[in-house]
Amino acid sequence: MTELLLFRERLKGFYGRFDIFIIPLLKFILAITAYTVINRNIGYMEKLDSPTIVLAVSLVNAVMPVNAIVLFSGIFIVIHLYRLSIICAGVILLLFTLLFLLYFHFAPRDGFAVLVTPILCTLGFPYLVPLCFGLTGTIFSAIPIACGVIVYYSINFVKSNSAVLQDMDIEALSKELKSVVDGIAGNRNMRVMVIALGLSCVVVYLIHKLSVKYSWTIAVILGAITELVIMLWGILHYDLEISTTGLFFGCLLSLVLALLIQFFILSVDYTRTEYLQFQDDEYYYYVKAVPKLSVSIPEKRVKKISGDEEEREVPVARKSQAAIRDEKEGPPVRKSPASTRTEKDSAVVRKSPAATKSEKDSAAVRRTPASTRTEKESGTVKREPSPAKQDKKT
Amino acid sequence: MVDEERLFLMTRMASFEENEGKKTIPICEFFRSDYVGFHMLLSAVYITVAYVLVTAVYLFCGMESFLSNFYRTDFISFGKELLRKYVIVLGVYVLIAFLVYSYRYTMAKKSTRTYQKALKRLSNMYDKKTK
Numbered sequence: 195m196t197e198l199l200l201f202r203e204r205l206k207g208f209y210g211r212f213d214i215f216i217i218p219l220l221k222f223i224l225a226i227t228a229y230t231v232i233n234r235n236i237g238y239m240e241k242l243d244s245p246t247i248v249l250a251v252s253l254v255n256a257v258m259p260v261n262a263i264v265l266f267s268g269i270f271i272v273i274h275l276y277r278l279s280i281i282c283a284g285v286i287l288l289l290f291t292l293l294f295l296l297y298f299h300f301a302p303r304d305g306f307a308v309l310v311t312p313i314l315c316t317l318g319f320p321y322l323v324p325l326c327f328g329l330t331g332t333i334f335s336a337i338p339i340a341c342g343v344i345v346y347y348s349i350n351f352v353k354s355n356s357a358v359l360q361d362m363d364i365e366a367l368s369k370e371l372k373s374v375v376d377g378i379a380g381n382r383n384m385r386v387m388v389i390a391l392g393l394s395c396v397v398v399y400l401i402h403k404l405s406v407k408y409s410w411t412i413a414v415i416l417g418a419i420t421e422l423v424i425m426l427w428g429i430l431h432y433d434l435e436i437s438t439t440g441l442f443f444g445c446l447l448s449l450v451l452a453l454l455i456q457f458f459i460l461s462v463d464y465t466r467t468e469y470l471q472f473q474d475d476e477y478y479y480y481v482k483a484v485p486k487l488s489v490s491i492p493e494k495r496v497k498k499i500s501g502d503e504e505e506r507e508v509p510v511a512r513k514s515q516a517a518i519r520d521e522k523e524g525p526p527v528r529k530s531p532a533s534t535r536t537e538k539d540s541a542v543v544r545k546s547p548a549a550t551k552s553e554k555d556s557a558a559v560r561r562t563p564a565s566t567r568t569e570k571e572s573g574t575v576k577r578e579p580s581p582a583k584q585d586k587k588t
Numbered sequence: 589m590v591d592e593e594r595l596f597l598m599t600r601m602a603s604f605e606e607n608e609g610k611k612t613i614p615i616c617e618f619f620r621s622d623y624v625g626f627h628m629l630l631s632a633v634y635i636t637v638a639y640v641l642v643t644a645v646y647l648f649c650g651m652e653s654f655l656s657n658f659y660r661t662d663f664i665s666f667g668k669e670l671l672r673k674y675v676i677v678l679g680v681y682v683l684i685a686f687l688v689y690s691y692r693y694t695m696a697k698k699s700t701r702t703y704q705k706a707l708k709r710l711s712n713m714y715d716k717k718t719k
Binding site: 288291292295296299300367368369371372375468470471472474477479481483 | 590595606607630631641649650685
């Protein structure tokens with residue numbers, strides 16, 4: 195357990211130092227996975243089903259917000275389906291439009307759930323999604339998860355009926371539209387999956403909010419049990435074509451992954467290095483705030499054995515990570531304005547040495563006199579505490 | 589000479605502005621009634637468009653039976669039924685929008701309370717310095 199905690203702290207430190215590279219890389223991987231899954235399943239447009247296009251779009255998405263990946267994925271799907279059948283493209287476009295109008299303007303951040311759910315459904319363990327989003331999101335996160343399931347089953351329907359849909363007669367438009375809508379909406383697998391994942395997300399959210407010990411772990415376990423029970427009920431009641439063995443293993447794997455994710459990612463405050471700049475009447479300030487680590491390296495004991503001398507142990511002095519960093523980079527400027535410190539301040543600073551600290555920020559500060567101003571400095575945000583800002587409402 | 593106390597205050601404020609403040613500060617620049625009212629209006633527009641789309645698809649799917657019974661259809665009662673459903677859907681959705689955005693405004697206000705206090709303290713520091 196200690197090794198796991200140590201590894202988690204090192205992961206936290208690694209993320210804190212290299213987040214500027216890690217986040218774009220993760221977005222790139224997510225984008226390339228999403229587009230590859232879409233092209234593998236409904237790659238009817240040959241031009242889009244090309245590694246060059248996928249790579250180029252993924253590289254662009256790496257530097258954009260996550261919702262850009264959701265938008266581009268929607269565009270990819272609609273274009274592929276347009277190649278197959280204009281009616282299918284229209285129905286899917288209508289579905290995406292309704293999702294946007296009814297929900298995404300409320301919670302644009304939850305677009306990520308709509309992207310991840312179909313990907314994990316394709317990979318075979320959709321049960322992981324509500325366990326994670328129930329811990330990180332709100333009670334309404336069940337809605338984008340349900341939307342993701344609907345998108346997955348819609349694409350699945352199109353994929354399995356592509357031969358029939360391709361030969362649709364545009365003159366019998368209303369009949370064909372009705373058959374597509376009924377085919378998507380009437381899918382019992384989809385209905386049971388929506389209920390299972392939605393209810394599981396709600397259960398996980400409600401239980402993890404309780405102030406009991408291990409509430410997160412209990413929430414994840416109960417969420418997995420909820421999914422399993424509802425899916426089993428669906429299989430028995432509606433005679434669904436879902437393998438019970440696959441269901442059990444899928445739920446078990448999702449539970450294990452959710453517990454790992456919860457331990458390594460969700461229960462840790464991953465503070466990042468921040469680069470801030472501001473100015474006052476006299477100086478321009480460029481501040482780099484580096485999060486401190488609370489882990490100390492395990493003590494090393496060196497044994498020197500020689501033929502003449504006796505064995506002796508020379509313990510190496512214990513050092514903290516911050517002390518090692520100070521040796522390399524020099525001690526940061528620190529002051530403790532005790533009169534202004536509050537419990538809620540996120541950047542509390544201490545006078546005591548770094549070896550005895552816990553979790554605070556240290557700031558390395560450089561200042562530039564106003565007389566040596568450059569073009570870069572002229573673009574900094576000016577912090578003027580003018581009374582006008584406080585009287586803005588009047 | 590750099591005033592370190594002022595420096596740390598400005599650093600914390602800049603950090604807040606870069607992270608949480610990006611969402612909460614623009615919200616707090618509105619009055620509560622303006623912010624909630626604007627988003628309720630926007631939600632009403634969205635639900636109206638969504639309702640029209642869904643009704644259009646529903647009518648299109650049942651186009652054959654609709655056309656075959658065209659001359660026997662009581663359009664006034666059909667229109668009243670559509671309007672009644674629209675009013676119910678609109679009322680429920682706008683109520684949800686009111687609750688969600690009121691909650692968001694309250695949370696944004698709480699979040700910026702410390703920032704506003706820090707802003708006031710910084711203003712006092714500048715006032716003392718000019719005196």
